[in-house]
Amino acid sequence: RRFGCSVCGKRFWEAALLMRHQRCHTEERPFRCGVCGRGFLRSWYLRQHKVVHTGERAYKCALCGKRFAQSSSLAEHQR
Structure with a gap:
C-alpha cells in the first residue's frame, strides 16, 4: 500500500x-442534500439521508409486511 x-x-x-x-x-462534505443543505462524505450517505425528507420505505419484510427506509433496519428486524 x-x-x-x-x-x-x-x-x-x-x-x-x-x-x-x-x-x-x-x-x-461534497455531497449536499438539496432540501436541508446537510453535507455528506459519500454519495451513499446522502442517498440514505434523503428518506428523512421523502418518507420512502422501500424495504419490506416478506413475513409481516412492515416497511423500512434502510436495508439494515429490515435486516435487524428479521433477526
Whole structure:
C-alpha cells in the first residue's frame, strides 16, 4: 500500500482512495442534500439521508409486511 494518510497513517493502494479518505479529517462534505443543505462524505450517505425528507420505505419484510427506509433496519428486524 503506497499511499499513506498523513493524519492517521492509514494506507491505501490508490491515490484516489486516499483522497476520499482524507475528507474524514476535514470539514469537506461534497455531497449536499438539496432540501436541508446537510453535507455528506459519500454519495451513499446522502442517498440514505434523503428518506428523512421523502418518507420512502422501500424495504419490506416478506413475513409481516412492515416497511423500512434502510436495508439494515429490515435486516435487524428479521433477526
